[in-house]
Amino acid sequence: MRARTHPPSQPPSVRNCCNAVMAFSHQTAFERLQAAHANGRLAHAYLITGPIGSGKRELAIALAGMILGCRPDEVPHHPDAHFVQPESKSRRIVIDQIRELEQAIQRKPLISNNKAVIISDAERMQPQAANAFLKTLEEPPPGSLILLLSALPEAILETVLSRCVETSLRPTTAMVAAPEHAPVISALEQALLQPHPPTAGDAFRFTRVIQALIVSAKERISDENDSLLKQETSKYKQASEGSGWLQERAEQVKAMTEAGSVRERDRILQIVVDVLGQALRAQHGAPASHPVIQKLAEKFSPTNILKRLDAMETLRRRLALGVQEALSLEGSFLEMIMIK
Incomplete structure (x- = not known):
């Protein structure tokens, strides 16, 4: 657990390597923060960082349950x-969400002595929203615990970062070894582990595989949410007051679909980052969870892998800033695969 002290000019890959050294499993992080709470040393605002699937939300829920005095599974429905x-x-x-949140946490707790706030994807806060939250973040109401979660902390305003204590979570070996990650690992093998140096053709083939996985994930989420909306429409369309609610609900479901699609895209891109990161760690004695990871560690130098990680960080920043997805993927993957 630490304040963010690295200089903004430091390359993302170097920051990530430093974070990896000081990162914890989410269980170890919880135990350390639990001890801090028991000793009266728990801070009022934490930034929980780590790749998708590293347990950021699980840690936040556990911490919220700790201060609210309830089980983790009760936290999502707890009024405080x-x-x-x-x-x-x-x-x-957006700023309206932050204003609504501030009104809620300024009120007295309903059934607990404390209140917990969990802000997911904190890097997605608009600057106006982030600036509106600074005073509360620095001096929250008594008994409040504010938890910001992010897989891309470099995209968060420095004024927000400076008001939080960072807890970094490391990716688990199981994340890369999971069966659903096989298509991405196979695509990396085809692009980077051929007898010849990687070519532009290899890069574009890799891009097509990743794009196909993203499209498939988006279609699945869209189908699931469309099915949910149809069920609700069938249930409420007969109610005279239901038309306005259904229209509002349709907008909510559309936003849910778009948000879920972005999360799935980020999850797929994170697999690439995790594979490269594990290859880098394997060069320093860590076990490789997949043969492809070991081969990458043997074929490329640490500097080469760091450059590829830099390219992936640049891609994530472009996407976070709203640069067109297909253009971002093609340009960044061409750069990442062709690095010498």
Whole structure:
């Protein structure tokens, strides 16, 4: 657990390597923060960082349950637990959400002595929303615990970062070894582990595989949410007051679909980052969870892998800033695969 002290000019890959050294499993992080709470040393605002699937939300829920005096599975429905996540069409956390949150946490707790706030995808806060939250973040009401979650902390305003204590979570070996990650690992093998040096053709083939996985994930989410909306429409369309609610609900479901699609895209891209990161760690004695990871570690130098990680960080920043997805993927993957 630490304040963010690295200089903004430091390359993303170097920051990530430093974070990896000081990162914890989410269980170890919880135990350390639990001890801090028992000793009266728990801070009022934490930034929980780590790749998708590293347990950021699980840790936040466990911490919220700790201060609210309830089980983790009760936290999502607890009246003194407040949640914020990107819900607008632009997939941003907007100022109205922050104003609503501030009103909620200024009120007295309903059934607990404390209040917990969990802000997911904190890097998606609009600057106006982030600036509006600074005073509360620095001096929250007594008994409040504010938890910001992010897989891309470099995209968060420095004024927000400076008001939080960072807890970094490391990816688990199981994340890369999971069966659903096989298509991405196979695509990396085809692009980077051929007898010849990687070519532009290899890069574009890799891009097509990743794009196909993203499209498939988006279609699945869209189908699931469309089915949900149809069920609700069938249930409420007969009610005279239901038309306005259904129209509002349709907009909510559309925003949910867009948000879920972005999360799935980020999850797929994170697999690439995790594979490269594990290859880098394997060069320093860590076990490789997949043969492809070991081969990458043997074929490329640490500097080469760091450059590829830099290219992936650049891609994620472009996407976070709203650069067109297909253009971002093609350009960044061409750069990442062709690095010498």
